[in-house]
Amino acid sequence: MKNSRSVIYIVLCIVNVCFSQNNSNKKPLTEIIETVEQKFDLKFSYAFDDLSSVFIEQPNPEFNLEETIEYLNSKTLLNFKILNNRYVTVSVIEKTISICGFVFASENNDPLFGASVVVNDSRKGVITNDKGKFQLNEVPLNAMITISYLGFKSQELNAKYLFSEINNCKQIVLVENKEALNEVLITKFLTTGFQKLLDGSTVLNTKAFGILPGLTDPDILQSIQVLPGVESTNESIANINVRGGTNDQNLMLWDGIKMYHSGHFFGLISAYNPNLTNKVVVSKNGTSSEYSDGVSSTINMFTKNELSGNFSGGAGANLISADVFLEIPINKKLEFHVSGRRSITDGFNTPTYDNYFDRSFQDSDIKTNSETIENQTTTSNFVFYDYTAKVLFNLNKQHKFRANVISIDNNLEYYERIANANETTSKSSNLTQNNLGFGGHWMANWNSKLSSQFSAYYSKYNVDANDYRIESDQLLTQANEVLETGFKLNTYYEVSDFLTVLNGYQFNETGILNETTVTKPSYDKTKKDVLLNHALYTQAEYNKGTTFFRIGVRANYFQKFEKLLIEPRLNVRQKLSNQFALKWEGEFKNQSATQIIDFQDDFLGVENRRWILANEKSIPISESKQGSFGFEFNQNNLNIDASGFYKTVEGITASNQGFYNNFQYNNAIGNYTVKGLEFLANKTANNYSTWLSYTYSINDYKFETFTPSAFPNNVDIRHSVSIGFNYDILENLKISVGGIWRSGQPYTSPVVGNETVESGNVTYVNYDAPNSKNLDEFKRLDASLSYKFNIYQLVNASLKIGVINITNTKNIINRYYKVNPNDSNTAIQINNTSLGLTPNVSFRVDF
Incomplete structure (x- = not known):
């Protein structure tokens, strides 16, 4: 019995020593300061809140005062300054830091690929990789960081908490939003910003949208054609065929408003500005009973629906059009979002415009009359534009109001x-x-x-x-x-x-x-x-x-x-x-x-x-x-x-x-x-x-x-x-x-x-x-x-x-016949062709 007690005592001592050693590596900075004060007979002047959450290793006991202060400055985000032999001041450094972390789902601890990490009051942000990791450099020390993911509750953390050390990034766990049971199944699908839900529908998250072949902007209705079973037989978004249906058999909703028109340039460009369109949900089958009136598919577009509290916006232009969008907070409960886009081709023509024009009007009066009527000259002027506006008002946490126009x-x-x-x-x-x-x-x-x-x-x-x-x-x-x-x-x-x-x-x-x-x-x-x-x-x-x-x-x-x-x-x-x-x-x-x-x-x-x-x-x-x-x-x-x-x-x-x-x-x-x-x-x-x-x-x-x-x-x-x-x-x-x-x-x-x-x-x-x-x-x-x-x-x-049809392949997308005006016994074959080699360039600025 005595031997057993001795063994237990020895084990407990070893455990206690190990535990003590493990925890003695870092001590509260306030304790270290007290030791330094006693050693050098001086006083530190500081605000307790600035130091209360800081833990560092003890300085070398052989350091003199200058070496000790230099050590404290190197190990903290504080500024230690010797005033005289009696006083040392401590203040918070206003500088930038590097932050990092790993984002996981709470239920299964899986890493969340494509989670959004944004520095509040700025356009600075990053998307997590396939391991759920993110890293941001030059982040203001006192900045707040918002981490969000579709279907999960967002978290807001102080940049100090995420201050990165080598191989010591913080783990952030996001909790599933129980208001939306239909959670994300695949976080990165085809490209960043595409996600797949449990019910089989596909979500295009325009905020995190990556890149797709031929596109210079996240064109909503062009992008969804990468999905199997969704295509356009004539390259037109005004003619999207879902599982063999016609375009009018697609229910198209924009913030709950049923839309009867989908494209500019009579079908070559999506008419929905992607900058304030937060997500697009495409359902080919098994649709919610909430929706009807579209026997082929449901294309449901949602604009940003939460108050950000930050003034932000952006502007851009390509060889067809220019656009601008703004998010304007009025106060903590009221916000205004607006976007606009207009063609620029009435001012000057570009190769992109010429290709689009020829493709859109190749079988219309505009092209055929000029070719068949003698001594005729024709001119045309084509302009398109779109705009959206949305008012977001939160009466309180229980009641929210939204109003929009497109x-x-x-x-x-x-x-x-x-x-x-x-x-x-x-x-x-x-x-x-x-x-x-x-x-x-x-x-x-x-x-x-x-x-x-x-x-x-x-x-x-x-x-x-x-x-x-x-x-x-x-x-x-x-x-x-x-x-x-x-x-x-x-x-x-x-x-x-x-x-x-x-x-x-x-x-x-x-x-x-x-x-x-x-x-x-x-x-x-x-x-x-x-x-x-x-x-x-x-x-x-x-x-x-x-x-x-x-x-x-x-x-x-x-x-x-x-x-x-x-x-x-x-x-x-x-x-x-x-x-x-x-x-x-x-x-x-x-x-x-x-x-x-x-x-x-x-x-x-x-x-x-x-x-x-x-x-x-x-x-x-x-x-x-x-x-x-x-x-x-x-x-x-x-x-x-x-x-x-x-x-x-x-x-x-x-x-x-x-x-x-x-x-x-x-x-x-x-x-x-x-x-x-x-x-x-x-x-x-x-x-x-x-x-x-x-x-x-x-x-x-x-x-x-x-x-x-x-x-x-x-x-x-x-x-x-x-x-x-x-x-x-x-x-x-x-x-x-x-x-x-x-x-x-x-x-x-x-x-x-x-x-x-x-x-x-x-x-x-x-x-x-x-x-x-x-x-x-x-x-x-x-x-x-x-x-x-x-x-x-x-x-x-x-x-x-972006370049569409790099090889300039001459695709025939439709063929029909009409009676030959010079010989009523024969028919003339008419071929409609697809876009040839069509380049485009876009430049955007976001703030």
């Missing part, structure tokens, strides 16, 4: 002059396109479990054209107008940390006007329709451990038709291991507003689409049913995602599809069915990202009244491949290279040997079997280079160079 404008003026022997005749034509939206939001937290959001909006879309025709002295006026108002009430109840229930009600009133007026002969046609829609919806979202599911249902009631549509929604993800997961998605959706396409000289031949409303007779409400099943694999920053999908859309019309075949002037109701496979492999690291995506799909129409009744869809692209590679040459120098290859688009050719047919006094092209041939394959290689640098302490700049 306007998108395109204006084309076209002048013709025909000089004959006897006289000179001139004419002017005009085409304007505008989408104006207003929105308001009230967000309320009633208690720790119950919250609500009330939203209301107004959206107005106009396209107007005046076309004066010299040869017939005829003025053609055309207009298409959409007016929509709506409001939505959502309530969120947090049953537990893992389960949230959403209940809501939505009301929409949509009115659409179509008008055509001709002077000679006199003709006037005006048609206006109004539709009211009520919707109730509910859903439950659960996320715990390895299981995520969201199940909901939406009931839509169309008052005019007394029609009720029930839409179930399902989204499930089950994790089988740390690397492997299965996912199921399904949804029913409807759409009451669609676009018809008229190739008969509509709107100067530039914009040939008009919005119309369903009437449940010749134009039914479109309804879609979609299901998908797939798996995800994620290990060592390698993500593999594969899904098989099946979608059918009922209630489409022939006029909605824009046929170039014998059905071009027929009216019929049909459907299309698309089935396919999407595959994406993405490998990321600290300084590079590479990806390969592949989409295989079969897309067929069926119109019972046509012969043949079934034939390939206009956007039946069987194979589509996208590859890309991003590399950080230096910390502030990045390069991106990527390519696109896809099968040729279907088209219809005339019957060989019998190319035209007469009907009365009119001759038409005699088309063969619809969409029985395919264009040559589409190939394009793009590249971008980005360089960021610091102009001043709070002013950062970036220079980006």
Whole structure:
């Protein structure tokens, strides 16, 4: 017993000695100062708060006073100064320091790749790497640092706390935001700023956006086309095809406002300024029951929604346009955000503008008239602009109010002059396109479990054209107008940390006007329709451990038709291991507003689409049913995602599809069915990202009244491949290279040997079997280079160079035929081509 006690005593002594030695390495600075005071018989003058949290190793006992003071200055961020033999002053040094840290998720302790680390009251910041690490140099000593990540609660820390020593960076743990159960699954996806959520949707975080091939700015609608299943058969963002659907089948929301227009330059440039657009969420299937009215996809854009308290902004320009944005705090509760962008090409032309102009107007009156009418000279002036404004007001922590406005404008003026022997005749034509939206939001937290959001909006879309025709002295006026108002009430109840229930009600009133007026002969046609829609919806979202599911249902009631549509929604993800997961998605959706396409000289031949409303007779409400099943694999920053999908859309019309075949002037109701496979492999690291995506799909129409009744869809692209590679040459120098290859688009050719047919006094092209041939394959290689640098302490700049179609490949993106004016027995082949080699340069300054 005595020996046992001796052993225990010895062990305890050893432990105590070791522990003491381990903790004696660093002592509170206040204790060290007391020892120095006694040793040298002097007094230190200091503020206790400046020293209370400082711990350092003891100075060498053999140091004299000067050596001791020099040691204290080298080991702290304080200034020790000897006044005389009796007094030493201690003050805080106003200087910059280096900070570093590691950012982790609280639940699984995984490093957060792409977390934002920002120095408050400045534009200085950095993104964490794949290990969650960050480092910033020359940070003001007393600065506050905000660390944030989508789906997690932000942290604000003092720079002193993050003061870096070699191999001793602080660990910061971010806690998941329980208000958003649908957490981030993949933190860096394709490029910095792309993230993937548990429900399969993709988030584009514009604040942290990196670089993509060919782009000089984070163009929202161009960027999402890197995703499998999302592409544009004619390179236009006004024609984004998601899983074989048409562009009008994409529900496009900007801060809750439904938008009916998406692009400048009639589709080549996104109309949404990315600088104040905080994130974009793209959902192809398994959508929340909160959303409907888009049978192909939902593209949901959100602007910055929290008060920053800092005045900041930026400005930039490229070879097409210039823009500016500002975030202006009025006081602690009120803030104002504004952005604006305008084309600069009315002042001077650039190679980029010339390529865009030729691509946009190659098949319009602007190009064809000047080529076919003798002694004619033409000039045109094209201007676009957009602006947004948002007011953010926090009444208190429980109630927040937001109000915003957005306007998108395109204006084309076209002048013709025909000089004959006897006289000179001139004419002017005009085409304007505008989408104006207003929105308001009230967000309320009633208690720790119950919250609500009330939203209301107004959206107005106009396209107007005046076309004066010299040869017939005829003025053609055309207009298409959409007016929509709506409001939505959502309530969120947090049953537990893992389960949230959403209940809501939505009301929409949509009115659409179509008008055509001709002077000679006199003709006037005006048609206006109004539709009211009520919707109730509910859903439950659960996320715990390895299981995520969201199940909901939406009931839509169309008052005019007394029609009720029930839409179930399902989204499930089950994790089988740390690397492997299965996912199921399904949804029913409807759409009451669609676009018809008229190739008969509509709107100067530039914009040939008009919005119309369903009437449940010749134009039914479109309804879609979609299901998908797939798996995800994620290990060592390698993500593999594969899904098989099946979608059918009922209630489409022939006029909605824009046929170039014998059905071009027929009216019929049909459907299309698309089935396919999407595959994406993405490998990321600290300084590079590479990806390969592949989409295989079969897309067929069926119109019972046509012969043949079934034939390939206009956007039946069987194979589509996208590859890309991003590399950080230096910390502030990045390069991106990527390519696109896809099968040729279907088209219809005339019957060989019998190319035209007469009907009365009119001759038409005699088309063969619809969409029985395919264009040559589409190939394009793009590249971008980005360089960021610091102009001043709070002013950062970036220079980006992008080149679209480096190899200048002549891609044919559409082919159709028209009767030869010189020989009515033959047809002329018309080819629309893609953009050729198109460079662009942008320069930005942020402060």
